[in-house]
Amino acid sequence: MQYVSTRGVADELNFEGVTLTGLARDGGLYVPAAIPTLDAETFRRLRGRPYADVAFAVLQPFVGDSLTAAELRGMVDATYGDAFHHPAVAPLVQVDRNDWILELFHGPTLAFKDFALQLLGRLFDAFTARRGGRLTILGATSGDTGSAAIAGCRGRDAVTIFMLHPHGRVSEVQRRQMTTVLEPNVVNIAIDGTFDDCQALVKAAFNDLDFRDGVSLTAVNSINWARVLAQVVYYVSAAVSLGAPDRPVSFSVPTGNFGDIFAGYIARAMGLPVARLVIATNSNDILARTLKTGRYDRAGVHKTLSPSMDIQVASNFERLLFDLKGRSGNAVSAAMEDLATQGGFALSPDERGALAALFAAERLDDGQTSRIMADTYGRSGYLADPHTAVGLGAARACLDEDGPPRVTLATAHPAKFPDAVAAATGVTPALPSHMGDLMQAEERFETLPNDLAALKRRMLDHLSGVET
Numbered sequence: 089m090q091y092v093s094t095r096g097v098a099d100e101l102n103f104e105g106v107t108l109t110g111l112a113r114d115g116g117l118y119v120p121a122a123i124p125t126l127d128a129e130t131f132r133r134l135r136g137r138p139y140a141d142v143a144f145a146v147l148q149p150f151v152g153d154s155l156t157a158a159e160l161r162g163m164v165d166a167t168y169g170d171a172f173h174h175p176a177v178a179p180l181v182q183v184d185r186n187d188w189i190l191e192l193f194h195g196p197t198l199a200f201k202d203f204a205l206q207l208l209g210r211l212f213d214a215f216t217a218r219r220g221g222r223l224t225i226l227g228a229t230s231g232d233t234g235s236a237a238i239a240g241c242r243g244r245d246a247v248t249i250f251m252l253h254p255h256g257r258v259s260e261v262q263r264r265q266m267t268t269v270l271e272p273n274v275v276n277i278a279i280d281g282t283f284d285d286c287q288a289l290v291k292a293a294f295n296d297l298d299f300r301d302g303v304s305l306t307a308v309n310s311i312n313w314a315r316v317l318a319q320v321v322y323y324v325s326a327a328v329s330l331g332a333p334d335r336p337v338s339f340s341v342p343t344g345n346f347g348d349i350f351a352g353y354i355a356r357a358m359g360l361p362v363a364r365l366v367i368a369t370n371s372n373d374i375l376a377r378t379l380k381t382g383r384y385d386r387a388g389v390h391k392t393l394s395p396s397m398d399i400q401v402a403s404n405f406e407r408l409l410f411d412l413k414g415r416s417g418n419a420v421s422a423a424m425e426d427l428a429t430q431g432g433f434a435l436s437p438d439e440r441g442a443l444a445a446l447f448a449a450e451r452l453d454d455g456q457t458s459r460i461m462a463d464t465y466g467r468s469g470y471l472a473d474p475h476t477a478v479g480l481g482a483a484r485a486c487l488d489e490d491g492p493p494r495v496t497l498a499t500a501h502p503a504k505f506p507d508a509v510a511a512a513t514g515v516t517p518a519l520p521s522h523m524g525d526l527m528q529a530e531e532r533f534e535t536l537p538n539d540l541a542a543l544k545r546r547m548l549d550h551l552s553g554v555e556t
């Protein structure tokens with residue numbers, strides 16, 4: 089299995105290569121050269137199987153010969169074993185006659201990002217051990233990604249992870265999920281600045297090629313193909329348990345960077361009968377506007393009740409664009425150039441039509457999101473987090489109640505956003521017991537000024553075993 093860049097210039101790589109590379113060297117994102125398919129009989133056989141079996145069947149054709157069957161089997165068993173605190177790993181909960189919630193928050197950090205990052209940490213470890221040497225991860229987080237990446241990398245022999253967060257600007261639960269991890273290969277750094285400052289520092293470190301190559305720097309953001317791939321699995325597990333391949337299923341996906349919903353698109357390309365994919369956005373609605381107007385235009389970021397979807401542009405949309413443009417790297421590069429220089433680009437009527445045939449979209453503002461949380465709780469007693477509520481609202485708006493089953497992805501546990509949930513429903517959701525003493529546990533983080541030289545010095549000191 090080979091992977092090509094959406095900009096068409098970077099070398100083709102195998103699965104191991106794209107996992108370790110992240111962003112392609114031509115600035116593009118890696119996608120499979122061809123999407124492998126599973127036949128109806130294979131999907132039928134996966135009904136009622138443990139999650140790890142579904143994961144093995146879905147991942148193997150994409151992994152190719154980068155891992156032996158035994159290695160992959162061991163890895164999915166370990167990944168979707170004890171770290172997920174539900175026997176089904178990704179359980180479906182019925183909340184109305186034709187509405188299901190796919191709970192993706194039973195992992196160690198209570199958000200769906202654990203599905204990908206628990207696997208990615210193991211892939212990094214295995215591939216790095218094979219090549220020799222070590223890998224250095226550097227990331228910036230405003231919330232869920234940082235804790236999930238740390239949970240995926242903690243204690244891994246061949247990996248050191250440095251995670252930057254804006255000092256005093258992340259919620260206490262989110263900070264503690266990062267800073268109470270005390271393994272020596274985890275370094276939390278609070279930067280005196282904003283999230284954008286943290287991101288700019290990460291970018292600058294990656295653009296310093298001597299430094300980047302010297303410490304084998306790698307990213308864990310959602311443009312890494314392995315993250316998308318891991319998320320394909322739960323679309324398959326949910327659909328087959330609701331009757332696929334003999335009955336189509338629709339999904340509503342709370343969307344930010346378009347990574348999670350793009351995994352649904354891949355599941356459909358593999359042969360899963362997905363009737364409709366609903367892009368559920370908060371008021372950061374670049375994707376809903378694209379469906380409505382045919383233009384993809386950057387806008388300012390608004391703060392909302394669903395902060396993990398507060399984005400300016402949806403970076404994984406480039407992967408879909410590559411298909412919409414007939415897999416032309418030149419055409420994608422031209423559109424991305426227009427995005428960078430003019431703040432947007434237009435889709436052709438054909439591209440617009442193809443997009444609308446696959447996807448629907450709906451935008452919910454904070455008031456609507458709160459009303460959905462209240463209404464869902466009132467009707468079914470189910471406490472949805474604000475991101476999930478955006479998905480539920482979009483499912484109702486875009487999908488026929490008498491059509492295929494409507495599955496909304498629950499991307500975070502309500503206890504991750506207790507204030508918004510309590511304000512809407514009057515109920516403060518409790519942290520699950522496996523979070524233990526999170527709010528009392530010892531924390532460790534250091535603070536640094538918003539300064540690249542200081543950051544590089546600190547990283548090099550740590551990597552050479554010098555404690556400061």
Ligand SMILES: *Cc1c(COP(=O)(O)O)cnc(C)c1O
Pocket residue numbers: 199200201232233310342343344345346347348349396397475499500
């Ligand atoms: C990251 C995140 C999203 C958005 O997912 P994308 O893959 O970026 O579209 C939605 N909800 C929650 C809770 C998240 O953490």
